[in-house]
Amino acid sequence: MKTPIVSFLKSYQEKSPVRMHMPGHKGAGILGFEGMDLTEISGADELFAAEGIIKESEQNASNLFGCPTYYSTQGSTLCIQTMCTILCQDAKSKGKKPKILAGRNAHRSFIHAAALLDFDIEWLYGDSDYLSCKISPETLENEIVENHPTAVYLTNPDYLGNLLDMSALAFVCKKHNVLLAIDNAHGAYLRFLEDSLHPIDLGADLCCDSAHKTLPVLTGGAYLHLSDSLNQVWKNDVKHFMEFFSSTSPSYLIMASLDAANDVLDHTFRNSLSECIKSVDLLKNTLVQHGYTILSGEPMKITIATKEFGYTGNEIADFLMNCDIYPEFYDTDYIVLMPSPYNTKDDFERLEKCLCGIERKSILVNKPPKLEQSKKAMNIRQALFAPSMKVDVSKSLGQVCSSVTVSCPPAILPVIPGEVISESSIEVMKYYGIETVRVVKE
Numbered sequence: 001m002k003t004p005i006v007s008f009l010k011s012y013q014e015k016s017p018v019r020m021h022m023p024g025h026k027g028a029g030i031l032g033f034e035g036m037d038l039t040e041i042s043g044a045d046e047l048f049a050a051e052g053i054i055k056e057s058e059q060n061a062s063n064l065f066g067c068p069t070y071y072s073t074q075g076s077t078l079c080i081q082t083m084c085t086i087l088c089q090d091a092k093s094k095g096k097k098p099k100i101l102a103g104r105n106a107h108r109s110f111i112h113a114a115a116l117l118d119f120d121i122e123w124l125y126g127d128s129d130y131l132s133c134k135i136s137p138e139t140l141e142n143e144i145v146e147n148h149p150t151a152v153y154l155t156n157p158d159y160l161g162n163l164l165d166m167s168a169l170a171f172v173c174k175k176h177n178v179l180l181a182i183d184n185a186h187g188a189y190l191r192f193l194e195d196s197l198h199p200i201d202l203g204a205d206l207c208c209d210s211a212h213k214t215l216p217v218l219t220g221g222a223y224l225h226l227s228d229s230l231n232q233v234w235k236n237d238v239k240h241f242m243e244f245f246s247s248t249s250p251s252y253l254i255m256a257s258l259d260a261a262n263d264v265l266d267h268t269f270r271n272s273l274s275e276c277i278k279s280v281d282l283l284k285n286t287l288v289q290h291g292y293t294i295l296s297g298e299p300m301k302i303t304i305a306t307k308e309f310g311y312t313g314n315e316i317a318d319f320l321m322n323c324d325i326y327p328e329f330y331d332t333d334y335i336v337l338m339p340s341p342y343n344t345k346d347d348f349e350r351l352e353k354c355l356c357g358i359e360r361k362s363i364l365v366n367k368p369p370k371l372e373q374s375k376k377a378m379n380i381r382q383a384l385f386a387p388s389m390k391v392d393v394s395k396s397l398g399q400v401c402s403s404v405t406v407s408c409p410p411a412i413l414p415v416i417p418g419e420v421i422s423e424s425s426i427e428v429m430k431y432y433g434i435e436t437v438r439v440v441k442e
C-alpha cells in the first residue's frame with residue numbers, strides 16, 4: 001500500500017530544503033526525528049481541507065476499515081467532540097432538541113463535549129459499577145421508549161475489556177430510528193480479528209478508535225469512522241466540525257504514523273494479531289491454573305480480578321513494577337494489562353514469571369460500592385463553567401459537583417458535574433482514593 005504522507009516527508013527531507021517555515025527546529029532538532037515534523041506547506045496538504053496526500057492516506061484507511069475514516073492527531077478526544085457535534089446537528093436537522101442516552105461509564109472527554117456543546121444527557125446505568133456499564137438490548141430498548149433520546153452513546157470495549165452485544169444494541173437503535181455512537185477508543189484492532197468486532201461492522205452509525213492504544217501508531221493518532229449512510233449526510237461537514245475543537249497545527253509525525261500504519265494493517269497486522277492472541281490465551285490459561293481470576297471480554301486485554309487471588313490490584317501492580325513491568329491500569333479491584341503484537345516473546349515470559357511467582361492468599365471480600373443515580377441540580381455546562389472551589393470529599397455532602405479530578409486512566413467520573421453529591425457518591429470517591437472535589441460556589 002502507498003504511504004503518501006511518509007513518502008512526501010522523506011522526499012522533502014532528502015532535498016535538504018531551506019525551511020523558511022515553521023516549526024522552529026528546522027528539521028535539525030535535539031531529538032533526532034524532527035526532520036519528519038512539518039507544517040502544512042505547499043504539497044503537504046491540509047488535514048481539515050484534505051485534497052492531496054492526506055486525502056489519499058485517509059482513503060487508504062477508509063479502505064482498510066471498510067467505512068469512511070477521518071484522521072485525528074488529537075486522540076479519540078477530538079473524535080468524541082466531533083461525534084457529539086454530528087449527533088447534535090443531526091437532531092437539530094430533524095427539528096429535535098439533542099438528547100443523548102449515554103452509558104454511565106463514559107470517558108471524561110464526553111462530559112467535556114457535553115459542556116462545550118450544551119446537550120442533554122440521560123444516563124444509562126444498566127448493570128453498572130464504576131468502570132463498566134453492561135447494557136442489555138432489552139434495557140436499552142426500555143430506556144429508549146421511556147426517554148425518547150435522539151442518540152445513544154456507549155463505550156465499547158470498556159476499560160476492563162468487556163464487550164457489549166453490539167449487533168443487538170445496534171438493531172434496537174435502528175428499530176427506534178436513533179443514532180448509535182460508540183467510544184471504541186480501546187478497539188481499533190477489533191476490525192482486524194478473523195471475524196471483525198469493529199462497531200461499524202456490527203451496525204453502529206459512528207465511532208472513534210484511538211489508533212495509538214492498540215495499533216502501531218504514535219500517541220495522539222486516532223480515527224473517526226462513520227457508516228456509509230451517515231457519511232452521505234455529513235461528509236461535507238465532518239472536517240468543518242472537527243476544526244472547531246482542533247489545533248490549526250496538526251502533527252505530521254502523528255499523521256505519518258497513521259499513514260505508515262496503513263501499510264502494516266494491509267500486510268502483516270492480521271497475522272501478527274492472531275499470533276499474539278494465541279500467546280495471550282496461553283498466558284491467560286497459565287495464570288488461571290496458578291489461581292488467578294481473569295475477566296472474559298476482548299481478546300487482547302488481560303484483566304485480573306486480583307482480590308480473588310488475595311491481593312488488591314495496587315499490590316499486584318507493585319510486584320510487576322518491581323520487575324520493571326508496567327500495567328496499563330490498576331485500582332483496588334483490578335489490574336489491566338494491554339499487550340499488542342509488538343510485545344516480544346521475552347515480554348510474555350517475564351510477565352508470566354512475575355505473576356506466577358506471587359503466592360495465592362485468601363480472598364479479599366470487600367467490594368466496590370454500587371454507583372447510584374444522583375439528583376441533578378443543573379446541567380453539565382452550567383456546573384463546569386460556574387465559579388467553583390475545591391473541598392474535601394468528606395465535606396462535600398449536599399453540594400453541587402463542578403468537576404472531579406480523576407486519574408487518567410480511567411478518566412471516568414464518579415459524580416457528574418451538576419449532580420448533588422450524595423452519601424453514596426462520597427462512598428464511591430473515598431473507595432477510589434479521591435480526596436477532593438470541585439463544587440459550585442453558593
Ligand SMILES: Cc1ncc(COP(=O)(O)O)c(C=O)c1O
Nearest residue numbers: 074075076077107183185210222
Ligand atoms: C474509553 C476511552 N475513551 C476515550 C479516551 C480518550 O482517548 P484519547 O486519549 O485517544 O484522546 C480514552 C483514553 O484513555 C478512553 O479510555
